[in-house]
Amino acid sequence: MPDILKGVTVLDLTQNIAGPFCAQLLGDFGAEVFKVERPGSGDDARKWTPPAWHGVGTAFLAVNRNKKSVGVDLNAPEGQEIIRRLAGKADVLVHSTRPGSLESRGLGYDHLKAANPGLVYCAISAFGESGPLARDPGYDPLIQAFTGIMSVTGHPDRPPARVGVSIIDMGTGLWAFSGVLAALYRRRETGQGGKVATSLMETGVNWMSIFLAHYMGAEHIGARMGDVTPMTSPYESFKTQDGAVLITAANDNLFTNVCRALGVPELAQDSRFNSNNQRVVNRPELHVLLEARTSRITSDECVALMRQAGAPCSTINTVDAVYRNEQVNAMGMIRPLAAPHLPDFKTVDLPVSIDGEKAFLREAPPALGTHTDEVLGRAGYSADEIVALRARKVVG
Amino acid sequence: MSGILDGITVIDPSLNIAGPYCTQVLGDFGARVIKIERPGSGDDSRKWRPPEWHGESTGFLATNRNKQSICVDLDQPAGQEVVKRLVRDADVLVHAMKPGSMEARGLGYDELAILNPRLVYCAISGFGETGPWAAKPGYDPVIQAYSGIMSVTGYPDRPPARSGVPVIDMGTGLWAVIGILGALLRRAQTGQGGRVGASLMDTGIAWMAIHLLTVLAGGKPPQRLGSGVEIVVPHQAFRTAGEGWILIAAPNDRLFQALCEALEMPEVARDPRFNANSQRVRHREALIALLEQRTLARTAEAWVPVLERAGVACAPIRTADQVLADPLVTAGGMLVGLGGAAPPDLRLINLPVMIDGQRAGRLDPPPKLGAHTDVVLAGAGYSIEEVAALRAAKVIG
Numbered sequence: 001m002p003d004i005l006k007g008v009t010v011l012d013l014t015q016n017i018a019g020p021f022c023a024q025l026l027g028d029f030g031a032e033v034f035k036v037e038r039p040g041s042g043d044d045a046r047k048w049t050p051p052a053w054h055g056v057g058t059a060f061l062a063v064n065r066n067k068k069s070v071g072v073d074l075n076a077p078e079g080q081e082i083i084r085r086l087a088g089k090a091d092v093l094v095h096s097t098r099p100g101s102l103e104s105r106g107l108g109y110d111h112l113k114a115a116n117p118g119l120v121y122c123a124i125s126a127f128g129e130s131g132p133l134a135r136d137p138g139y140d141p142l143i144q145a146f147t148g149i150m151s152v153t154g155h156p157d158r159p160p161a162r163v164g165v166s167i168i169d170m171g172t173g174l175w176a177f178s179g180v181l182a183a184l185y186r187r188r189e190t191g192q193g194g195k196v197a198t199s200l201m202e203t204g205v206n207w208m209s210i211f212l213a214h215y216m217g218a219e220h221i222g223a224r225m226g227d228v229t230p231m232t233s234p235y236e237s238f239k240t241q242d243g244a245v246l247i248t249a250a251n252d253n254l255f256t257n258v259c260r261a262l263g264v265p266e267l268a269q270d271s272r273f274n275s276n277n278q279r280v281v282n283r284p285e286l287h288v289l290l291e292a293r294t295s296r297i298t299s300d301e302c303v304a305l306m307r308q309a310g311a312p313c314s315t316i317n318t319v320d321a322v323y324r325n326e327q328v329n330a331m332g333m334i335r336p337l338a339a340p341h342l343p344d345f346k347t348v349d350l351p352v353s354i355d356g357e358k359a360f361l362r363e364a365p366p367a368l369g370t371h372t373d374e375v376l377g378r379a380g381y382s383a384d385e386i387v388a389l390r391a392r393k394v395v396g
Numbered sequence: 397m398s399g400i401l402d403g404i405t406v407i408d409p410s411l412n413i414a415g416p417y418c419t420q421v422l423g424d425f426g427a428r429v430i431k432i433e434r435p436g437s438g439d440d441s442r443k444w445r446p447p448e449w450h451g452e453s454t455g456f457l458a459t460n461r462n463k464q465s466i467c468v469d470l471d472q473p474a475g476q477e478v479v480k481r482l483v484r485d486a487d488v489l490v491h492a493m494k495p496g497s498m499e500a501r502g503l504g505y506d507e508l509a510i511l512n513p514r515l516v517y518c519a520i521s522g523f524g525e526t527g528p529w530a531a532k533p534g535y536d537p538v539i540q541a542y543s544g545i546m547s548v549t550g551y552p553d554r555p556p557a558r559s560g561v562p563v564i565d566m567g568t569g570l571w572a573v574i575g576i577l578g579a580l581l582r583r584a585q586t587g588q589g590g591r592v593g594a595s596l597m598d599t600g601i602a603w604m605a606i607h608l609l610t611v612l613a614g615g616k617p618p619q620r621l622g623s624g625v626e627i628v629v630p631h632q633a634f635r636t637a638g639e640g641w642i643l644i645a646a647p648n649d650r651l652f653q654a655l656c657e658a659l660e661m662p663e664v665a666r667d668p669r670f671n672a673n674s675q676r677v678r679h680r681e682a683l684i685a686l687l688e689q690r691t692l693a694r695t696a697e698a699w700v701p702v703l704e705r706a707g708v709a710c711a712p713i714r715t716a717d718q719v720l721a722d723p724l725v726t727a728g729g730m731l732v733g734l735g736g737a738a739p740p741d742l743r744l745i746n747l748p749v750m751i752d753g754q755r756a757g758r759l760d761p762p763p764k765l766g767a768h769t770d771v772v773l774a775g776a777g778y779s780i781e782e783v784a785a786l787r788a789a790k791v792i793g
Contacts, residue, residue: 004578017606029578050627053613062606131724137709141623141631145643146711148719150623150633152560154550159633159641160713162623163559164548165603167567172748174570179749181577182425186400186751188584194752202748205730207561208716209745210413212731213458215716216743217449222716227546227558229537231444231455236537237546237555244555246541250412251440254533276443312522312533314542316556319607319617322544330527333601334608346612348605351568351598352575354582355590 004354005031008184010092011083012036012067013074015043017140017166018200019096019124020063021173026092026180027066028350028359034086034375035064035366039071039396042368054342061365063173065337065347068363068371071396078394080105085379087112087119091193092180096124099134109195120183122176122196129197138200140168147204148222152211155226172203233279234258234286237316238294238302245294245302248312255279261309262293332358339364369396400751401427404580406488407479408432408463409470411439413536413562414596415492415520416459417569422488422576423462424747424756430482430772431460431763435467435793438765450739457762459569461734461744464768467793474791476501481776483508483515487589488576492520495530505591516579518572518592525593534596536564543600548607551622568599629676630655633713634688640696641713644687644703649673651708658706659690734761766793 008031012023020035020043027033037043043064048057073079084107087093093112095102102108102123109121123129126138141162144150149168154161179196187193205212214220214230222230227246229235234255237244249255252275256268267273267289272282279286294302299315306313315321322328337347342364350359372395376386389395404427408419416431416439423429433439439460445453469475480503483489489508491498498504498519505517519525522534540546540558550557575592583589601608607618623643624632630652633641646652649672656665664670664686669679676683691699696712703710712718719725733743738761746755769792773783786792 004582025574048627051610051613051615053609058609058613058615059606062609127724128728131728133724136704139645139647139709141625142643142645142709142711145623145633145641145713146719148714148716149559149561150643150713151715154557154622155554158551158554159623159635161550161557161620162625162632163545163561163563164550164607164618164620165545165559165563166606167559167561167563167603170603170605171563171567171570174567174574175747175749178421178570178574178577179751181574181581182400183751185577185581185584188581196749196751197753198749201724202728202730205719205725206745206748207563207566208719209458209566210455210562211560211716212720212745213449213454214447215720216741217454217457218447219717220447220454222560224557224560226550227537227555229558229562231447231453235535236558237541246537246546248535248538250535251443277445280446307532310533312535312538314538316541316546317544318547319544319604319611322542322601322604323608323611325542327523327527327529327597328601330529331524331595331598333598334612346609348601348608350571351594351602352571353593354575354579356593 003030005029008032008091009089010034010094011086011090013093013095013097014124015096016045017059017063017169018172018176019094020045021170022122022124022176022180023067023094024063024065025173025177030360031092033067034371035067035069036072036083037069037368039073039369039393046368056365061345062348064365065361066363067366068375069366069369070372070375071369073394074105076394078389080107082376082379082395083107084112084115088115089379090116090119092120092122094122094124094176099125099129113193117192118187119193120180120187120196121193122180124172124176125199127201128199140166140200143168143200143204147201148208148211149204152222152224154224156224160224167207168200168204171207172198172200175203231280232276233283234290236287238291240294240299240302241297243299244316245299246314246316247306251276254311257309257311258306261305261311262290264289264293335361337361337364341367372396399426401425404428404488405486406430406490407482407486408490409479410490410492410520412441412492413455413459413565414568414572415490416441417566418518418520418572419463419490420459420461421569421573421747427488429463431463431465432468432479433465433765435469435766435790438467442765450742452762458744460762462758462760463763464772465763465766466769466772467766469791470501472791474786474789476503478773478792479503480508480511484511485776486512486515488516488518490518490520490572494533495521495525509589513588514583515589516576516583516592517589518576518594520568520572521595523597524595536562536596539564539596539600542597544604544607545600548618548620550620552620556620563603564596564600567603568594568596571599627677628673629680629683630687632684634691636691636694636696636699638695642691642696642699643711643713645709652676654706655703655708658703658708659687661686661690729755732759734759769793
């Protein structure tokens, strides 16, 4: 995968999680990414500590590899001029400032495409770029609340829960990236760039596709079911002697395997349970019958029995167990990526490979402003000009 | 974005959610998708009901628009031959079989690349294609358990909860789309296809990237915090009068003051237990109890305008029907009817990304099982007699 976007230059005006994750993916695919940050302070996420690693927020470190850091003040007219010059030669620009604010600085898509018609311009917003909430701020948990995700997550006897990973922020970064790839694919034929737009809210609504279809088609309003998945059974966790395991049987064959593994093969023929439809309707009874068997053995014993029988099952792992897991490491998902300012740094690789290769992990997340001089120099600024801009704090 | 993948043909023997969601997005981007299903029964997800809509599972309907359905038995040599003939003129193949089973049928990448070197072949697996767990079946909740997502979801006094939305299945589908787009871009330069691999497990690990780095940095494994987050207070759901909850986020001291004023309890912002985020994190429970006494005084709908005026980020926690009733969702084009022969009330959720202001280029309803077998085989050069013979032998349906 390293060479796919080789030669593509990306101007990354984003901060926090969604935009930086999109730009990191462009870098992972081989593009050269210039991360433009406020001189002095930089991306807000650098300071989201604790937890920190070598003084930098771990969330920042998770989404900023394979980038060069350039300190430019976008509020100064000379800073805006630097962006225009860089955008004139770039292939992609990604930003996540509020709708209207780049336009007011003369850096909207219409401004930049005149000088560079091949530019792919990607705008990431909270609620979309039009409509009554266009200028409202959005955060991952807020959008999980707004789009109904929290209403279907957690246990029924507790308030709605947030999905514990940033599926809105990282998901929006993924959608932005797929839009940029599609626009680059189109550009190879037409030579024309285009404007890609996505938002946290639209991402949340799309994650809810299946629940929204349940409602539109059957007026079924999804509820919190703890660990249970509504339309399949068994598809939930079961107590064991020393904890719990998650068992899923998405079809009748797998259900037969589960019953065999637990020594209750007769359940697979029982008319209450012999089709998914029946199992969903009679879930509580089935749960009790299966748990009567799982609770006699340990979680590890249960996983081993299920594996032997070809039935899907897992222990419910904590983060440290995931880090140590042999299958995770066999797939090369966690790799070292050394840098002088981040000794022992490791990073999570992409979950997709092309011809067996995952991301080309070249560079650790940069210290603030490391590449300002190099990037401005390549854009034609003389050493004297750079010194003058730095003295006026336009760059840093 | 209509037309971006115009002229691209996708052969799709995948089933359940991840693979079908991937090929649906490819169809949304303009590709022609030929869904290959088992004669008679079809994709397992057709049976994932209740709930259902027009007799079809809503889970199936949400992930199978913009496709043609053909029924071919991949266990019979004549059925394998049908796939090979289709692959000759195709651009992409997406499958979600156990590692090794396509190869055992003569449909692995190496065999198919000889027939069509431009083919982009995408294999979606549960736990990856190598390593000790490669043969183990994986499903969304299993991987949510395995990758640690459940350990950080739900309330600490309850067992781990599953993310209610299938973030492993849909996320893997999206990663597969990204790999395929990358491989198509490369093909445009080199003329060569390639092999894309994605797995449910890898997707789970990628969702966990931030938590994993925290552990790598020497931190403790993160715990379940219900609706809250570890490092900012308040940033969670509060009870209100009536049924609803409201999520309130005050990620800095200024917004916390604004919140206290809006809740008419300005003294709380000055209380030394609460006047800095680090203090609020320390005294989380006492503060939440105080704030909730106030939020219980009004409904969520009544609080939203009050808090918004004060500049405090908030949202009511909404259910699926409330999301659909929101004009912002419906007017923004995220919810679309299908027109044509589709049932008039059948509506689907559009892509959350636009190119030049456009979403999916076309929206064909999810197909009836085997609706396109004859037309697709005729297009691949099978005669009417051959099609009849294959149907009689139950190779196709």
